[in-house]
């Protein structure tokens with residue numbers, strides 16, 4: 001029995017490891033980039049200011065589809081990217097808007113050749129071209145020398161992912177920290193010298209004497225032989241004890257973006273890696289330089305939602321949502337959700353103005369909405385608080401039974417126009433918002449604010465009301481409604 005349990009946990013562990021290969025950048029392309037830059041240690045940067053690099057984002061989807069990688073997640077990924085590059089003094093900006101491409105063969109490309117074809121046909125000269133696709137040849141991402149661009153897997157992007165930083169590291173000449181070991185499964189049970197015939201580079205040792213010639217050629221990134229994704233210990237280093245050619249033991253440094261450690265371990269480029277990226281920008285990547293660029297900032301700390309007002313009930317068709325314009329903003333992303341924690345997002349829109357018209361929302365439901373504002377430089381954005389609104393219900397057919405939801409009752413019914421109506425709700429469904437009188441065509445005839453007197457909740461029926469209505473009450477557990485007959489006040 002115990003043996004079965006052990007086997008079960010081993011199977012679980014293997015499942016956890018069976019994830020997408022991290023990066024498909026080939027060894028030969030990494031070598032070509034290294035040859036292009038020929039890193040010189042100590043060649044410091046003359047100007048310590050921020051270098052702004054234009055990023056061209058190409059968003060791929062299938063033929064005929066308009067469903068792209070969600071803008072909210074895209075900006076979160078970009079925010080993390082700039083945060084990852086901040087210590088290097090390199091920051092990315094959107095000189096041009098996102099390029100949307102509908103092409104199934106490029107969106108799902110099992111072979112690198114199709115990805116390279118996509119890049120050669122769509123690259124914008126003088127920018128760092130990045131392609132967001134559903135399948136970049138089975139990887140989380142890759143850089144290719146022939147395509148001169150980066151492909152990124154939608155499922156590997158997000159706020160906590162450093163895939164983009166890793167692939168742009170390749171774009172600016174950085175090889176893996178384990179450069180040479182790609183595709184080799186290291187085991188410390190075998191003598192490291194026995195691997196040399198299969199390792200593409202000179203095997204790097206713990207001793208720093210020949211570090212400039214070994215593996216990634218950086219002396220401040222320590223040896224690393226692990227070319228599959230791995231999880232670090234609490235100290236950020238790998239669990240596997242490795243042995244170098246002199247039998248010195250060490251563990252891999254998971255803090256480096258150019259290793260294959262998990263996202264949670266990664267946090268930095270080394271000083272030499274940052275220096276090499278600047279050398280790349282000053283050298284073969286000089287056409288990316290924008291020395292005269294002046295970044296714009298946003299003129300606010302938060303976005304103010306304007307319409308619908310908080311808790312308002314609105315028509316769900318052709319609904320125009322509005323928020324205050326933010327000075328300096330280029331993009332707004334609007335999210336509408338059926339849940340307060342935005343776990344069920346029904347709209348996720350990238351907009352260029354401070355309003356949006358939504359064709360249709362499900363009637364009779366509660367919605368939560370929020371807006372973030374961004375510009376070409378500021379990808380983290382500023383955010384509104386979450387607002388709520390409800391959509392009007394479908395007019396109900398009025399039969400003999402007035403109650404639509406049994407938990408709501410009113411008294412008296414019929415009620416005289418201009419008089420007070422008591423709303424009877426049990427403790428679990430306290431009234432939380434305006435109460436509406438809806439005519440049988442589904443139009444809102446009047447809105448009334450409920451008030452409490454002692455333990456009873458009342459509304460005043462408008463003097464002009466007469467006939468049959470649906471009374472719609474907003475409660476803490478959602479809207480509810482009842483048929484109400486309003487008589488002339490005698």
Ligand SMILES: [Zn+2]
Pocket residue numbers: 023024025166167170176
């Ligand atoms: Zn890589």
